[in-house]
Amino acid sequence: MNVELIFQIAGIGIIVAVLAQLLSRSGREEQALMITIAGLVVVLFILTEEIGKLFDSIKTIFDL
Amino acid sequence: MTDIVKIGAIAVCSALLISLLRPNSPVFAGLTALAAAVLMTFFALDSLSNIFDSFSALFETGGINYDYCKSILKVIAVAYFTEITSALCRDAGESGIASKLELCGKVSVLVMTLPTVTELLRVITEALALI
Numbered sequence: 728m729n730v731e732l733i734f735q736i737a738g739i740g741i742i743v744a745v746l747a748q749l750l751s752r753s754g755r756e757e758q759a760l761m762i763t764i765a766g767l768v769v770v771l772f773i774l775t776e777e778i779g780k781l782f783d784s785i786k787t788i789f790d791l
Numbered sequence: 792m793t794d795i796v797k798i799g800a801i802a803v804c805s806a807l808l809i810s811l812l813r814p815n816s817p818v819f820a821g822l823t824a825l826a827a828a829v830l831m832t833f834f835a836l837d838s839l840s841n842i843f844d845s846f847s848a849l850f851e852t853g854g855i856n857y858d859y860c861k862s863i864l865k866v867i868a869v870a871y872f873t874e875i876t877s878a879l880c881r882d883a884g885e886s887g888i889a890s891k892l893e894l895c896g897k898v899s900v901l902v903m904t905l906p907t908v909t910e911l912l913r914v915i916t917e918a919l920a921l922i
Contacts, residue, residue: 729830730801736826737808740819744812763816770822777829784833788840789868790861 732777736770743767798834801827821883828879862907866900 743766750759805827812820843864850860873896880889 730797732830733801733805733808733823733826736819737805737812737823740812740816740823743819744815748815763818767818767822770819774822774826774829777826781829781832781836784836785868785872788836788843789864 732773736773739766739770794834794838798831801830824882825879828875832875859907862903866903869896869900869903872896 743763747759747763750756750762805823809820809823809827812823846864847857847860850857873893877889877892877896880886880892
């Protein structure tokens with residue numbers, strides 16, 4: 728079990744929030760949106776893998 | 792014992808991180824909550840599989856058909872699963888979806904238990920016919 732997963736995702740979230748805010752302050756709204764979407768996609772990639780593993784183990788343990 | 796301390800540490804850390812993230816990027820706060828939920832469910836599942844092994848051993852020594860035990864375990868699985876996922880939906884602020892999910896969970900539990908109930912009714916009618 729990797730506990731770093733939470734820190735990874737929260738870290739990506741903080742970095743993306745800071746970058747998006749910097750970009751939107753300097754008047755580049757589109758790039759701020761883009762960076763938010765990119766961060767979202769990366770996090771979803773990490774998470775879907777874990778969720779798939781979780782569902783697999785639920786299926787094997789409960790014989791569903 | 793050490794496991795529950797670890798899980799508590801994970802829960803507190805993720806709660807702090809989520810409250811840190813919420814004002815700036817609520818989407819990432821939700822995703823972090825999802826990650827925390829997945830990790831903690833993994834911890835619970837590890838011990839649950841041991842419990843189920845001893846459950847099945849108990850059923851076998853009691854001489855009870857293992858199929859009944861299996862159906863109980865399946866119902867428990869569906870209940871846990873709907874509980875976890877509806878809590879996640881509620882965290883994301885979608886209590887409407889969460890309540891529909893709970894409804895679906897209840898219906899699927901009913902569908903799973905119906906064969907056992909009909910079996911029970913069949914046994915009862917057979918017993919009544921014997922009288």
